[in-house]
Amino acid sequence: MSDPVRYEIKDGVAVLTIDNPPVNALSPAVWDAIDKGVQRAVADPAADAIVLIGSGGTFIAGADIKVFDVLKTPQDSMSRSAGTHALLRRMEDSTKPLVAAIHGNALGGGMEVAMSCHYRVATKDAKVGQPEVLLGIIPGAGGTQRLPRLAGAELALTMCTDGKPVAAPKAKAAGMIDEIVDGDLLSGAIAFGKKKAAAHETRKVREIAISADAVAKGLEACAKIRASLDKTARGLKAPFAVVDAVEAGLKDGFDKGSIRERELFSQCVVSTESKALRHLFFAEREVAKVPDVPKDTPTKAIKRAAVVGAGTMGGGIAMNYANAGIPVLLKEVDKAALDRGIATIRKNYEVTMSKGKMTAEQVEKTMALITPTTTYDGFDRVDIVTEAVFENMDLKKATFAELGTMTRPDCILASNSSTLDIDQFAQASGRPAQVCGHHYFSPANVMKLLEIVRGKETSPEVIATSLRLAKTLGKVGVVVGNCFGFVANRMLAYYMREAYLLLEEGASVQQIDNVLTDFGLPVGPYGMQDIAGIDVGARIRQYLKSIGKSRAEGPQSEIPDRLFDMGRYGQKTGAGWYTYDAPGSRNRTPDPLIEQLAEEAAKKRGIVRKPIANEEIVARITTALANEGARVLDEGFATRAGDIDVVYVYGFGFPRRTGGPMFYADTIGLPAVLARVNEYRARFGDYWQPAPLLERLVAEGRGFYSTRS
Numbered sequence: 036m037s038d039p040v041r042y043e044i045k046d047g048v049a050v051l052t053i054d055n056p057p058v059n060a061l062s063p064a065v066w067d068a069i070d071k072g073v074q075r076a077v078a079d080p081a082a083d084a085i086v087l088i089g090s091g092g093t094f095i096a097g098a099d100i101k102v103f104d105v106l107k108t109p110q111d112s113m114s115r116s117a118g119t120h121a122l123l124r125r126m127e128d129s130t131k132p133l134v135a136a137i138h139g140n141a142l143g144g145g146m147e148v149a150m151s152c153h154y155r156v157a158t159k160d161a162k163v164g165q166p167e168v169l170l171g172i173i174p175g176a177g178g179t180q181r182l183p184r185l186a187g188a189e190l191a192l193t194m195c196t197d198g199k200p201v202a203a204p205k206a207k208a209a210g211m212i213d214e215i216v217d218g219d220l221l222s223g224a225i226a227f228g229k230k231k232a233a234a235h236e237t238r239k240v241r242e243i244a245i246s247a248d249a250v251a252k253g254l255e256a257c258a259k260i261r262a263s264l265d266k267t268a269r270g271l272k273a274p275f276a277v278v279d280a281v282e283a284g285l286k287d288g289f290d291k292g293s294i295r296e297r298e299l300f301s302q303c304v305v306s307t308e309s310k311a312l313r314h315l316f317f318a319e320r321e322v323a324k325v326p327d328v329p330k331d332t333p334t335k336a337i338k339r340a341a342v343v344g345a346g347t348m349g350g351g352i353a354m355n356y357a358n359a360g361i362p363v364l365l366k367e368v369d370k371a372a373l374d375r376g377i378a379t380i381r382k383n384y385e386v387t388m389s390k391g392k393m394t395a396e397q398v399e400k401t402m403a404l405i406t407p408t409t410t411y412d413g414f415d416r417v418d419i420v421t422e423a424v425f426e427n428m429d430l431k432k433a434t435f436a437e438l439g440t441m442t443r444p445d446c447i448l449a450s451n452s453s454t455l456d457i458d459q460f461a462q463a464s465g466r467p468a469q470v471c472g473h474h475y476f477s478p479a480n481v482m483k484l485l486e487i488v489r490g491k492e493t494s495p496e497v498i499a500t501s502l503r504l505a506k507t508l509g510k511v512g513v514v515v516g517n518c519f520g521f522v523a524n525r526m527l528a529y530y531m532r533e534a535y536l537l538l539e540e541g542a543s544v545q546q547i548d549n550v551l552t553d554f555g556l557p558v559g560p561y562g563m564q565d566i567a568g569i570d571v572g573a574r575i576r577q578y579l580k581s582i583g584k585s586r587a588e589g590p591q592s593e594i595p596d597r598l599f600d601m602g603r604y605g606q607k608t609g610a611g612w613y614t615y616d617a618p619g620s621r622n623r624t625p626d627p628l629i630e631q632l633a634e635e636a637a638k639k640r641g642i643v644r645k646p647i648a649n650e651e652i653v654a655r656i657t658t659a660l661a662n663e664g665a666r667v668l669d670e671g672f673a674t675r676a677g678d679i680d681v682v683y684v685y686g687f688g689f690p691r692r693t694g695g696p697m698f699y700a701d702t703i704g705l706p707a708v709l710a711r712v713n714e715y716r717a718r719f720g721d722y723w724q725p726a727p728l729l730e731r732l733v734a735e736g737r738g739f740y741s742t743r744s
């Protein structure tokens with residue numbers, strides 16, 4: 036293997052170029068090569084100063100995240116990090132000016148290496164940051180100690196707890212960067228190094244003194260940020276550990292603060308929270324890799340789009356295109372429905388504007404990209420149409436038949452169906468290779484998931500284009516197979532089945548919702564249904580009944596259909612599982628009617644309602660998800676368990692710190708999950724059946740992620 040850090044002398048300066056594609060991550064070999072390179076330069080009479088720069092598109096994106104998997108105990112990490120801290124001190128002790136030349140990103144360990152240099156110069160578009168918290172860890176190579184000395188405790192705390200990178204100009208104003216280089220970065224860095232060498236200047240960040248006043252302000256900032264994390268980071272460890280480490284440095288100085296940082300880092304890096312978040316980091320990148328759609332599959336440029344149906348979903352989808360700068364036709368059957376749809380879109384943008392996230396001019400510019408229409412005029416010029424009409428097979432088939440004649444043969448026809456058979460639409464269109472599902476999640480302009488549903492004949496080009504389009508629209512695209520409900524809603528049917536049955540058995544709507552929001556979901560099953568509309572599920576059930584099917588194995592609760600019959604569709608009608616102040620309001624109160632309906636349903640099924648423990652609610656729901664997820668995987672409707680986790684994290688806000696439903700099942704241990712399924716089968720009946728894959732994995736002593744653990 037070639038040396039990951041090249042050494043050369045340029046104009047009397049030693050230039051160390053890190054070359055570890057794709058992002059110059061700090062593998063053990065890179066750490067070692069940087070160390071050796073600096074020491075060589077210090078001893079090299081031909082060098083007056085030293086520049087550390089990255090090759091390719093970036094400086095250093097951080098420590099190599101995969102390497103953390105080898106750390107099994109905090110002690111493993113403590114001994115390793117002692118070496119890293121010593122290495123960075125050696126760099127900082129260089130007797131020649133050491134300059135970091137930053138382009139692209141200096142993130143995590145990359146920023147910590149840069150802060151262990153005496154100076155930092157950067158291109159204008161470079162970014163610096165400490166995103167470790169997003170991986171469930173804290174900066175572990177001095178970041179919690181050096182950053183407060185450079186940028187002040189308050190900004191350091193913000194950067195280390197929200198993980199967001201800071202652009203170079205702001206970083207310079209805050210003292211993290213010494214100079215912005217306009218022209219060639221390397222030449223600028225060399226000139227900077229020579230200037231410092233001529234003036235015999237070096238500056239060790241660890242020796243920057245913090246005044247008593249700044250310490251007091253920093254400690255105040257620690258208390259303040261802890262109080263806000265109590266609300267925003269409930270259930271997480273790493274953000275609080277960051278504050279502890281910064282606080283230790285402020286109170287006890289750099290050396291003791293560094294030891295505390297190492298201790299806290301070492302506890303975090305072996306935590307389930309960190310393992311789960313690291314798993315998601317890679318799973319999110321893996322979803323873009325579809326085994327039989329090679330990287331070089333040609334894609335189609337999407338310059339113009341159309342959406343059929345201006346209801347809640349259609350409107351949200353049109354907003355996605357407009358937000359990405361893509362002109363979009365929005366079609367409805369009549370003017371009144373179209374006007375309503377456009378008014379909702381405008382209202383959404385105005386809310387965004389009122390929060391200061393858009394200017395009035397941006398709102399008008401974006402609205403101008405959406406052209407309302409009641410005809411197919413202009414559909415012959417679009418590159419993609421997304422169908423978002425009612426979830427009704429006949430209506431959708433008729434729409435696809437029309438689209439097949441109204442659009443160009445190369446136009447992609449995507450359906451936003453949340454459950455129905457894409458292949459039937461494909462046949463109706465007359466050109467099945469161009470048809471796929473684009474299942475957005477409500478609200479479509481907010482939720483980041485896009486399920487890309489692959490039909491029998493969908494071409495690889497359509498899949499590759501959809502994945503690229505997802506990125507353009509700011510979504511995470513996951514390719515799934517064409518089964519009823521695809522991945523997200525097929526599994527959700529089991530989640531909802533358990534939620535309904537738990538209610539009939541004695542839990543209340545509020546208890547179930549609260550337990551699941553405490554678990555980390557943004558909204559519980561009942562609150563979610565009230566937002567999505569009880570009528571949506573009821574119509575799907577009616578369709579399924581007409582073809583002799585049901586959404587999930589097992590007893591079907593009558594309560595949701597009774598609410599539908601009463602016209603209680605949720606927030607939009609002012610009543611559903613809860614009652615609301617007014618139609619459209621989010622202010623909800625529990626409704627005794629639901630208890631009454633639950634009593635009646637329980638009686639019919641011969642159940643005596645009794646209190647249900649919170650743990651049982653979480654166990655039943657997560658077990659139902661993992662068991663059905665195992666079936667989805669086994670039947671090939673999801674490519675990897677990680678794809679299912681990404682679907683649940685981005686589609687439903689399943690808590691990231693659990694890694695998603697499949698990773699969570701692995702955390703519990705698949706033998707325990709299987710034991711639960713068998714226990715429920717004994718208690719409730721044969722509709723609880725272990726998924727064959729679950730049984731196989733347990734028999735083989737493996738988990739869903741056995742190759743990684």
Ligand code: 3H9
Binds near residue numbers: 057097098100143
């Ligand atoms: C840390 O530094 C701890 C320290 O305190 C030190 C403690 C001792 N490691 O995202 P992309 C891969 S923790 C390994 O698609 P982009 C990535 O998997 C780290 N691999 O590109 C992908 O591989 P593939 C703190 C990494 O242009 C490829 O590179 N740092 C790492 O959209 C391209 O990535 C972070 O958390 C890594 N650190 O975005 C930053 N980074 O092609 C993590 C990337 O096989 N990285 N890969 O799928 C990022 O945020 C983005 O990758 C970045 C580029 C913004 C840099």
